[in-house]
Amino acid sequence: MRGKPTLRDVAERAGCSITTASNILQGRSHLYREDMAQRVLNAAHELGYRANSVARSLARxxxxxxAVVLDPQHARLTHNVYAHDVLDGVLAYLEPRDYDIRLITPRTNDPAAVWRRIDNGSIDGAILIAPVMGSSLLEWRHYSTLPVVAVGSTLPDEYLLSQVDIDNDAAMASMVEWVIQQGHRAIGFVKGHPLHWSAHQRERAFRRVMAQHGIPIREEWMLQGDYGSETGASAAAQLLRQDELPSVVLCANDEMAIGFIQKCRDLEIPVPDAISVAGFDDSYWARRMGIALTTVQHDRYQVGYLAAQILLHQLETGDARPQRMLIPGALVVRRSVALANVLAAVPDPHATILTEGGSRL
Amino acid sequence: MRGKPTLRDVAERAGCSITTASNILQGRSHLYREDMAQRVLNAAHELGYRANSVARSLARxxxxxxAVVLDPQHARLTHNVYAHDVLDGVLAYLEPRDYDIRLITPRTNDPAAVWRRIDNGSIDGAILIAPVMGSSLLEWRHYSTLPVVAVGSTLPDEYLLSQVDIDNDAAMASMVEWVIQQGHRAIGFVKGHPLHWSAHQRERAFRRVMAQHGIPIREEWMLQGDYGSETGASAAAQLLRQDELPSVVLCANDEMAIGFIQKCRDLEIPVPDAISVAGFDDSYWARRMGIALTTVQHDRYQVGYLAAQILLHQLETGDARPQRMLIPGALVVRRSVALANVLAAVPDPHATILTEGGSRL
DNA sequence: GCCTGCTGTAGAAACGCTTCTAAAAACATC
DNA sequence: GATGTTTTTAGAAGCGTTTCTACAGCAGGC
Known part of the structure; x- marks a missing residue:
């Protein structure tokens, strides 16, 4: 026996066949007499035997x-905060179930190359993290028969893909409802990345609820962003140049809200006194930065966890019918949105944005 | 041919042996006549053949x-900013070289279980991310013969482990030198996590340079932290309670510096007017938060990239002698540290901390 | 004593590929 | 035209498992 001990070594030492050793080590001891099982277990332990998972994979x-696959557009983990939370959820579900994770970050957008990389026999299924519109990841059907779950993108049905996502539509709707309830009628909006479905859903929900309340939408207050804080800042610059301003601006995510607010600071425009700002996502970093942002909180960890659960279910049952799961978000009211009328009546020049603890920024 | 096409299918279609097909598809066309090679290549293309990587692994x-392994102590990716950058570097090196990444986040500290998970025949080598003192990861020699590189922890030599890390010692030394040069003599220090080697190295460098300059260390100004911002804040609370204060406090990382500064704000103690603060790591988030923190910048991405490079080199050459690589950091001077004497002369009650762009916090 | 039905065990094929070894074919040499 | 040399191709033995199938041996029922 040179190198690592194999099943044959264990069998030899226990004086039995390879079959017997294999069965017993897989927990099928009840097929054998007590002493046989013990002999094998002891032999394995003495040799420090560990089953070779490659050989096992081939046989089984x-x-x-x-595989956890990042979209080629967002292949840098550092810049993909969303992926961290999802990955943690996926890991939390898979690790105890003895599944391994292969992290794939394609550097190309050629679908054939991407899928050759993903589906080369080394994985049982894949979780696609926030595939964008036109992403090569979405062409999987042409290249693979693997079970696949997409997260972070609520795709049109024709993609025939299992999905887990937050309920962007409902969450944004409740945000808009709430803002209106606070007395706001002049409402601006900063849109998300045009290639993300979530951006469109959030915008659509905004427009719908506005229409339901008979509030006209001013297109000059609809600003294009891309989910990055810089575009939030430039949206602020662009908006604040206008003669007439909205009383509140809803940003399609927290990043942009942060950028927006920081630009307001630079221009010495107090938030929420002069203008209210809301975000979406309840990012850890907005909180960390001491920005008491009114936003929508949702559980990205849970998204990953459920995606893994669904995928494993599909693997185990073979039931590959696309499933869709939406996780509700929750409105988190902090201080970046003020009552529309109250503020007009009682302006307070000293109040700026407050941290949750109440300290001044 | 049912299911995926195999090498046998390709060979059959091309009318040659499996050997021939295998060789040609591995790029050894020169062994064969031109037309044979073409036939095989065409057959493979027509069938959409993709080599099964599990079978290949077994045979080769x-x-x-x-494997990229997180320390069980820091298994949550969300809370491990360090790991993101390193992972990106590792991915950037490995992806083009057709290596795959297995992400392992052990949930237990039992070394046998951890290593059974890591070294089960499915990987060629491992990169350990910031193993802490006493980590089960460091006991690898008892359980594995795999090539291993540790990053983010400069370990004592007896671990016999290849390592890539930033040069904590030199970087902290230059920070201390610079601070002294700015006229500071009353210098406090907030220590990092007691289980991290880096924390000890940074502290040791601090003490050494202080001694070299003949500046006595006041132990009541040496505060214990754990690299988390909360401990930075509590260090501030603890320090600011004292009668005599240092003119500058060096924090062993940015997180703690941020916590420290935020606590100062809460207590309405102007930084750097009343007290200067420096960090270490040049974290993206300190910059994002508009804190113009004087700190040490270093390239974590590069750490991951080099670690992958070293590991692959070891795999290819079989040269497993432990290698050590230190990457220098660079002092980044921003505004959180003021000149010790100038400030005493010209106090400016209005100046607080400034962002790099010059805007007020 | 023959058939049936257990139980405990082993043999052997299979998984899909790589690669060592050797045979067949082609060619050159004298 | 026999011999040696080189090129081209194929056979077959792995890699370390799993698992299907079969085969002893033995009890009980007729």
Whole structure:
């Protein structure tokens, strides 16, 4: 026996066949007499035997490995905060179930190359993180028969893909409802990345609720962003140049809200006194930065966790019918949105944005 | 041919042996006549053949997969900003070289279980991310013969482990030198996590340079932290309670510096007017938060990139001698540290901390 | 004593590929 | 035309598992 001990070594030492050793080590001891089982277990332990997972995968025709695939557009983990939370959720579900994770960050957008990389026999299924419109990831059907779950993008039905996402539509709707309830009628909006479905959903929900309340939408207050804080800042610059201003601006995510607010600061425009700002996502970093942002909180960790759960369910049952799961968000009211009328009556030049603890920025 | 096409299918279609097909598809066309090679290549293309990587791994006895292992103490990716940058660097190096990444986040500290998980034949080598003192990861020699590189922890030599890390010692030394040069003599220090080697190195460098300059260290100004911003804040609280204060406090990382500064704000103690604060790491988030923190910048991405490079080199050459690589950091002077004497002369009650762009916090 | 039905065990094929070894074919040499 | 040399191709033995199938041995029922 040179190198690592194999099943044959264990069998030899226990004085039995490879079959017997294999069965017992897989927990099928009840097939054998007590002493046989013990002999094998002891032999394995004495040799420090560990089953070779590659050989096992080949024989079993399954690898107990799941790929987590980032969109080529967002292949840098550093800049993809969303992916961290989702990954943690995925890991939390898979690790105890002895599944492994293969992290794939394609550097190209050629679908054939991307899928050759993903589906090369080494994984049982894949979780696609926030595929954008036109992403090569979405062409999987042409290249793969693997079970796949997409997260972070609520795709049109024709993609025939299992999905887990937050309920962008409902969450944004409740945000708009709430803002209106606070007395706001002049409402601006900063849109998200045009290639993200979530951006369109959030905008659509905004427009719908506005229409339901008979509030006209001023297109000059609808600003294009891309989910990055810089575009939030430039949206602020662009908006604040106008003669007439909205009383509140809803940003399609927190990043842009942060950018927006920081630009307001630079221009010495107090938030929420002069203008209210709301975000979406309840990012850890907005809180960390001491910005008491009114926003929508949702559980990205949970998204990852559920995606992993669905994927494993599909693997185990073979039921590959696309499933869709929407997780509700929750409105988090902090201080970046003020009552529309009250503020007009009682302006307070000293109040700026407050942290949750109440300290001044 | 049912299911995916195999090498046998390709060979059959091309009318040659499996050997021939295998060789040609691996790029050894020169062994064969031109037309044979073409036939095989065409057959493979027509069938949409993709080599099964599990079978290949078994036959080749190498998997072209590297494990990236987080310390069980820091298994949540969300809370491990360091890991993101390193991972990006690792991915950037490995992806073009057709290596895959297995992400492992052990949930237990039992070394046998951890290593059974890591070294089960499915990887060729491992990169350990910032193993802490006493980590089960460091006991690898008892459980594995895999090539391993540790990053983010400059370990004592006896671990016999290849390492890539930033040069904590030199970087902290230059920070201390600079601060002294700015006229400071009353210098406090907030220590990092007691289980991290980096924390000890940074502290040791601090003490050494202080001694070199003949400046006595006041132990009541040496505060224990754990690299988290909360401990930075409590260090501030603890320090500011004292009668005599240092003119500058060096924090062992940016997180703690941020916490420290935020506590100062809460207590309405102007930084750097009343007290200067420096950090270490040049975290993206300090910049984002508009804190113009004087700190040490270093390239975590590069750390990951080099670690991957070293690991692959070891795999390819078989040269497993532990290598050590230190990456220098660079002092980044911003505004959170003021000249010690100038400030005493010209106090400016209105100046608080400034962002790089010059805007007020 | 023959058949049936257990139980405990082993043999052997399969998974899909790589690669060592050797045979067949082609060519050159004298 | 026999011999040696080189090129081209194929056979077959792995890699370390799993698992299907079969085969002893033995009890009980007729």
């Amino acid at each position: 025709r399954r690898t107990a490995t799941i | 006895r190498r998997t072209a997969t590297i």
